[in-house]
Amino acid sequence: MEEAAVLYVVPTPLGNLGDITLRALDVLRQVPWVAAEDTRHTAPLLKYYGCGARLLAAHQHNEEGAAQQVIAKLAAGESVALVSDAGTPAVSDPGARLVARVRDAGFRIVPLPGPCAAIAALSASGLSEPHFLFYGFLPSKAKQRADALRELLTHPHALIFYEAPHRILETVAALAAAFGPQRTLVFARELSKLFETIHGCPLGEALAWLHADANRQRGEFVLLVSGAPAPGGDGEGERVLRVLLDDGLSVKQAAKLAHAISGTAKNTLYEKALALRGG
Numbered sequence: 001m002e003e004a005a006v007l008y009v010v011p012t013p014l015g016n017l018g019d020i021t022l023r024a025l026d027v028l029r030q031v032p033w034v035a036a037e038d039t040r041h042t043a044p045l046l047k048y049y050g051c052g053a054r055l056l057a058a059h060q061h062n063e064e065g066a067a068q069q070v071i072a073k074l075a076a077g078e079s080v081a082l083v084s085d086a087g088t089p090a091v092s093d094p095g096a097r098l099v100a101r102v103r104d105a106g107f108r109i110v111p112l113p114g115p116c117a118a119i120a121a122l123s124a125s126g127l128s129e130p131h132f133l134f135y136g137f138l139p140s141k142a143k144q145r146a147d148a149l150r151e152l153l154t155h156p157h158a159l160i161f162y163e164a165p166h167r168i169l170e171t172v173a174a175l176a177a178a179f180g181p182q183r184t185l186v187f188a189r190e191l192s193k194l195f196e197t198i199h200g201c202p203l204g205e206a207l208a209w210l211h212a213d214a215n216r217q218r219g220e221f222v223l224l225v226s227g228a229p230a231p232g233g234d235g236e237g238e239r240v241l242r243v244l245l246d247d248g249l250s251v252k253q254a255a256k257l258a259h260a261i262s263g264t265a266k267n268t269l270y271e272k273a274l275a276l277r278g279g
Contacts, residue, residue, distance in 0.1 A: 003110075005074045007102045008081045009095070011088040011114025012045060015193035021114050025049055027081050033073050035066060037084040037094050058082065060094045067101035074107045088116045092136035092162050118160045121188035121222035124198050125158070128263035129227045132158040138171060145171070149178035156227040163221040169210060175225060176203040182265040184226040190219035202267050226263055237264025241273055251277055 008027045013019040028034065028051040035058035036042035043055060056073075058066035070080050082089050082098065089095035103109055118134050135152070138161055139145045152159055163171050175185060181204025189197040197216065201209055203225070210216050229237075240261050244254035255270035 003108075004077050004079060005107060006079045007070060007074065007099070007107060007109045008079065009089050009099065009109065009111040010081045010083050011112060011116065012042075012083050012086060014086045014115050014117055014120070014191050017045075017048065019115050019192055020049065021112065024112055024114055025051075027112065028053065028083075031079045031081045033070075033078060033080045035070055035080055035082045035098070037089070041085050042083055053081065056080075058094060058098055063094055063097045064101070067098040070098060070102060071105045071107070074102065074105070086115070086117075088114060091116060091118070091134075115192075117162070117188070117191055117220070117222050120191050121186070121198070121224060122158070122160060124188065125186040125224045126200060126260070127158045127184065127186065127224055127226055128260065129156065129158040131156075132160055134160045137162050137164075138174070140167065142170070142174070145174050146178065149174060153178060154228050156229075158227050159225040161223040161225075163223055165218050165221070168217055168221055169207065171223070172203075172206045172210060175223070176206060179203055179225060179228075181205075182268050183228075184259075184265055186224040187216075188222040188224065189216070191222065193219070195219065202265060204267075226265065229264060229268075237262035237269055238272060241269050242276065245273060245276055 008031065010024050010027055028046065028049060031053050033056055034042065034046065034053040035056045037059050039055040039057050046053060056066060056069055073080050082095055084093035084095060087093065090099055099109055122132060133155060138148055181202055183203050184200055185203045185206045186200040187197065199209065237258055241254055241258040244257055251270065251273040255266055255273050258264065258269045259266040
């Protein structure tokens with residue numbers, strides 16, 4: 001049940017309208033105001049779900065002013081739902097500054113669980129690192145992007161980036177240049193939409209995969225990169241590989257399974273297995 005003078009942070013579907021939660025529908029149907037990243041995008045969504053709330057614009061260019069509007073509504077005893085165009089507000093989308101201002105003003109903020117592209121992509125990536133680092137959008141300029149990637153080079157965690165279609169080629173090229181050809185890149189494209197694609201490959205093969213079909217360069221992307229191997233090589237990956245080879249698995253089978261267990265790059269394990277079997 002919607003409460004008075006509360007800011008609700010409400011995730012909306014990435015694409016498939018069936019992904020809205022029941023709780024999100026309850027809030028959107030009861031609040032008198034919705035603060036939206038793009039009112040033109042959100043208006044049809046509210047109409048589809050039968051929500052009669054009035055809209056306020058709250059995007060990256062007016063976030064401070066929008067925060068004052070929201071605070072005024074809350075001060076009058078009215079609740080507000082904050083939404084972005086898709087997914088969870090304030091996660092690589094506008095909303096964080098607005099939430100901070102509302103919190104500073106002393107009003108209650110209630111976050112709702114729901115769609116998030118980064119988490120959806122991670123769950124289907126097959127990357128086995130126990131931890132991940134969500135980065136979001138890399139800088140658009142080449143030098144700043146290269147500097148940012150250099151700082152991430154030795155992180156052992158899986159890395160998660162967002163990217164737009166018009167920058168996908170240059171960003172993938174930058175990832176390969178920074179991290180080398182062996183680490184795994186997983187493309188998660190157009191999640192929950194008609195042309196959803198999830199594809200993993202070594203970074204050295206990623207640009208070729210994109211160029212093989214121009215349609216693969218379209219849509220919104222989540223890019224996931226496997227973590228850096230431990231200094232001096234991945235001892236766990238090699239240990240698992242040796243056990244599998246000793247059990248009689250083929251080089252290809254052993255490399256594939258050792259990659260799934262340890263997260264070490266499949267090509268690295270394959271080459272190591274060839275050397276071990278050859279010896």
